[in-house]
Amino acid sequence: MTHTVTTETGAAAGGGRPRRLHIAGAALPGPGGALRTANIAVEDGRIAEVSDAGPAAGAVRVDGSGLIALPGLVDLHTHLREPGREDAETVASGTRAAARGGFTAVHAMANTDPVADTAGVVEQVWRLGQEAGHCDVWPVGAVTQGIAGSRLAELGAMADSKARVRVFSDDGHCVSDALLMRRALEYVKAFDGVIAQHAQEPRLTEGAQMNEGAVSARLGLAGWPAVAEEAIIARDCLLAAHVGSRLHVCHVSTAGSVEILRWAKSRGTQVTAEVTPHHLLLTDDLVQHYDPAYKVNPPLRTAEDVHALRAGLADGTIDCVATDHAPHPVEAKESEWSYAAMGMVGLETALSVVHLTMVETGLLDWAGVAERMSAAPARIGRLATQGRPLEPGEPANLTLYDPAPRGRVDPRSFASKSRNTPYLGIELPGRVVATLLRGRPTVLDGKLV
Amino acid sequence: MPAEPAESAAPSGPWSQTPAPPSGGPPGRREGEQDHTSARAVLEGPDIRRALTRIAHEILERTKGGTDIVLLGIPTRGVTLAERLARRIEEVEGRPVPWGSLDITMYRDDLRLRPARALGRTELPPDGVDGRLVVLVDDVLFSGRTVRAALDALGDLGRPRAVQLAILVDRGHRQLPIRADYVGKNLPTSLRETVKVQLAENDGRDAVLLDKRADTPGAGRERDGRDPR
Amino acid sequence: MLHLISAADLSHSDAVLILDTAEELAQVGDRSVKKLPTLRGRTVVNLFFEDSTRTRISFEAAAKRLSADVLNFAVKGSSVSKGESLKDTALTLEAMGADGVVIRHNASGAPYRLAEWVRGSVINAGDGTHEHPTQALLDAFTMRRRLGRLADLRVTIVGDVLHSRVARSNVALLHTLGAQVTLVAPPTLLPVAVETWPCEVAYDLDSALPKSDVVMMLRVQRERMQAAYFPSAREYSRRYGLDAERMARLPDDAIVMHPGPMNRGMEIAAEVADSPRSTIVEQVANGVSVRMAVLYLLLGGSEPALGGGER
Known part of the structure; x- marks a missing residue:
């Protein structure tokens, strides 16, 4: 099924910025898994009406039949690589990929070159996002100078800058010093x-190459034990509780981590957590032929971990899905496993993987997807205009998703500059048909506008 | 139609071989082997016995008592024949005749045309072949390529005084300038026929079978009627 | 099976075929002409990213005895940051028309990557801490020659199993061949999840020795104690080293093996290494025969002769 865009007045859809849009007959997720079919009228960047009413005069009409309307997706964990590694990704290419994946806001991780540890760098990234215009870019500030783990970066200056930084992370490295983390x-x-911790005890993971278990034992690859993640999460939860602060845990990957988070939340600790799409689907036995497409940090874990992560995301122990979109140039993966870069692209496959692992399994309904992929990450990142319900008066950030088609992942079709997907040739459900950023289509008919 | 007919069954190592059925049992049939029900026996057990006895006597005559001979069979059935000949000669002369086996797999000129295969056994008598008169023994002489390979193999093992060739069946169609010194039976054949020697030690009975080649175009049947895997 | 990368890929019939072929080829070393024409015109490249003169010479001798052309390609200090990548090296080998590539690499799994980029057969001559299948084959060959069988043979492998490619290949191959393997090591030098391996695990060498037909001592690097795998060389040697007194606990016909190079005085005492029970010198000679067999079976015909058997 293709979704065509026509205008009532005959004006060209692509020309200029349409002030009015009429999405006809889309399905809006409601409580209890119900889907309500309605027309969504968009005017001046906001949702004007959600009703049975027909299109207003001069509105660009979008056929929403068979499509699910979700609030624009928000990613708490995106590597845009600019500045420094523009060969892998730029703010422009990464945000194009985000829009294609249904995202209207991404948090750009700080491990660029130079590191985003000053107001100057975060403002530069923020400005590049504004200029590209495919989705909102909210820079994440480094916790420590140069992500070196020894001295705090100027967190306040980044918070006060135009980039308005609220999420701080040394992602890629763990803030392993307990005192520094407390401060x-x-x-x-x-x-x-909020401090978004990359939970990895460094001494326990020296030279680590993959999940430590039966597969690493057989393959002779140095193990990355689950306990190295769990020990840091447990420590940080205790620290956050002690000082009454907000802690966010990046890319939770083990069943034990889910247990610790459940315990911490039950005690009222202000901790939130994310899980990546790949940790919801893939397991460490994929490493068996040493294809670096599956090399990622934290590593792919076991089927038991995958089940625990899905259950944790379903019951809210894990608050949200974050992509950890980590683009790398071809040569960074075309090597021996041990020398290959860690990470996978994920923006353009995230919603489909969540659909496959959470919706098709009955663990989440579409309202749950809206919560985990839009509302929750926006709340954690303190984004006032993202992750809002699809109601009159709210900013028109939304995604239209067609759950019906299934297709094999073809990296050549990616908007991202990089192709390092672990889903090559895998059949995934669904397709993002349209993405609206404050009423302006960034994607229509599955294509970038 | 294979480009290069050769004379004997493909040698196969003693370990990879399906054990032969007990002596006196029904004829053995290995996997991939042609059905011999349509085959015609051109020599039966007594014919083969007589042929070998005659060859044994000819060897003794031509080698003036065979005092320095070594019989080397080419696996698999050539080895059986060499052992039988050695026993015949011993019966006549009253002294043991050194015999052994000479595997030619690594010297074949068609190695690249077929999958690598298990090796047969090479086992020389303790005194070796230097200065001796070596009689190569095989079951069927066809293109001559196996004998060519055997001569190469022998050259790498030592320097015999002379080399002769004893064969149970010569079916013609030589592709190399090679002839046998001792022949059990000359058997005119067409290239559309296969010749198969069965020996009790290997196959449960003694016979030489003549059969039509299974003539399915492109089926890739090999010269001895076996599928090349 | 085009490549030999993991001993675990060998079926029982493949493994037996290699050992039987090696048995025949072992004679070549005793002949006046120590050469067979079998691989004439074929090119075998020894691609060594890690120094190992012993293994390289063994493969080189094997290939040359089969009349192959041998090219030695040593890459020093391999890493992506320095010099040529593995892929570029692979493309170079392709251009040279390598029929077989023997690869030694410090990164586990490198042969699998190489196999994606070359058309010829890849033979793993040791990759990181993963596998060293021809070493396991020559060990099995040596055991069968000395003890006459492999089925139900009790093999005790002692030492740094965690970092040992020899141990991984031996456990897989000996299991396939019906032997009973016991690993003996300090718990720090056994991988997590070792209980998923087809073998027994023990921590006490003295109680394992009387039940061993073969004891295989693995090399232990002294540097391991810096990473707290064991407190001192002296303590390691006392608990897990094989000296004459311990050797006396072995059954009368039991043999002592070591893949080399040895740390005399660390995992093995000099009087053990030089005793008649020791097969260490034979292992070297057997290595050539086994590698000839592998080269012949992978490169000798129109297609490889391995991988056709039952699992």
């Missing part, structure tokens, strides 16, 4: 910030 957690309270 960071305390310090960001002043501006309602």
